[in-house]
């Protein structure tokens with residue numbers, strides 16, 4: 001009898017816990033928002049058809065965790081809503097296993113650090129990229145005087161990873177092959193981990209997650225990287241009498257032994273001034289969130305820019321002429337190591353290059369931006385209610401390719417500008433030449449009609465750095481290298497652009513040929 005009572009008590013307890021769990025997970029249903037069914041994995045077609053069928057109202061695309069695609073007429077209002085109502089971080093964590101790896105768990109501090117300090121230190125960070133560019137190119141490309149084939153993604157991802165490490169972690173990390181291997185391996189392994197966790201139903205993921213081999217693999221790499229970062233973290237942290245952490249960055253603490261005179265832990269010191277902990281594991285994971293946010297995005301953009309340059313040789317000469325003209329005008333000299341230091345003011349004069357970069361990114365097959373997880377119910381001006389837990393996204397292509405927008409309407413554009421479905425490298429150059437439009441169509445501009453960097457509260461805080469970093473990279477490439485596609489018949493920069501689950505997929509096998517220019 002006593003056993004029965006205990007048994008009944010126990011079972012009831014479990015049942016109550018289960019019911020409580022199920023109730024807590026219960027979601028208000030989406031009402032009046034149609035689902036694009038019958039498309040299987042062809043999400044791109046589902047999106048194109050959805051936008052044609054429902055141009056002014058939301059619809060659902062059935063990716064593994066479905067998204068509500070909101071119409072362009074709601075971008076402005078959604079761009080203004082606070083993070084308390086809808087946040088990018090919720091989606092990032094869902095997509096990239098943040099709950100099990102600790103990545104993106106300190107997004108607030110990461111963002112504050114970038115929005116405040118990166119902006120203030122832009123000149124130093126750009127100069128730090130310029131310092132390393134010659135060495136990084138030589139390391140990854142060698143110095144071939146005859147045409148040599150390279151896989152674009154393979155080399156660009158390593159170049160970007162080394163630069164990001166050199167600028168944000170410490171100069172010696174740019175040269176550290178083990179660091180490069182780990183940070184690139186991590187980017188790939190996180191995708192495996194995400195795919196592994198997505199095989200489980202969402203309710204079971206918190207139970208299965210910590211035990212999955214791929215998640216454990218990511219965590220063991222993160223721990224290895226944290227160990228490598230430990231001396232830098234220790235260097236960057238000073239404990240004062242109140243045991244409150246402060247940074248030594250302002251004093252430019254220098255690692256004379258390894259860093260070649262450059263300050264180490266630049267980004268870490270920005271984060272430390274925001275974080276209430278100096279736990280190396282936590283700081284390392286914030287550092288790695290930064291690497292993750294910056295390496296793949298910049299690489300993807302650069303891959304297409306390089307392929308576009310190679311495939312559209314008619315742009316090379318005008319771009320080179322613009323660069324040389326700015327160098328002459330601003331009287332910039334290479335130093336004794338062959339390093340060309342273009343200030344931001346000079347880089348800002350490269351309007352044609354800026355336009356080419358923006359055009360290349362505009363046509364990227366990144367089908368969605370502004371991914372948000374709704375935190376509090378939102379009612380759109382269309383009358384549709386988006387309950388808590390809804391995942392929403394902006395359909396990028398319907399805006400970037402639409403003559404219904406001001407930017408791409410025939411009335412707004414000079415007659416030489418091609419329709420938005422075609423590549424026109426100097427489209428934005430011509431738009432900026434129009435009176436009063438100089439700043440509206442820059443590569444780094446984020447707006448409801450230019451969604452490369454997202455729009456609203458979460459707009460990419462790294463965009464100005466990425467803009468200058470890419471310009472420095474492309475100036476180096478254009479000045480010192482000849483470039484051509486390996487196989488003109490199969491390299492169509494348009495058909496190489498593909499998407500999966502609505503996100504751009506970079507062509508890993510695409511090759512270009514490079515050779516050092518004879519100057």
Ligand code: HEM
Pocket residue numbers: 088089107110111114290293294295297298301369370371451452453454455456457458459460461462463465466
């Ligand atoms: C070409 C390169 C890049 C592209 C295309 C890009 C694009 C984006 C986009 C689309 C978002 C989401 C914005 C939104 O949903 O509203 C974003 C967010 C973010 N980006 Fe970038 N990004 C790039 C480079 C960088 C770099 C170099 C850094 C760091 C130095 C960086 C740091 C971040 C961070 C931390 C966030 C999250 C912002 C937040 O949570 O509020 N990105 N980026």
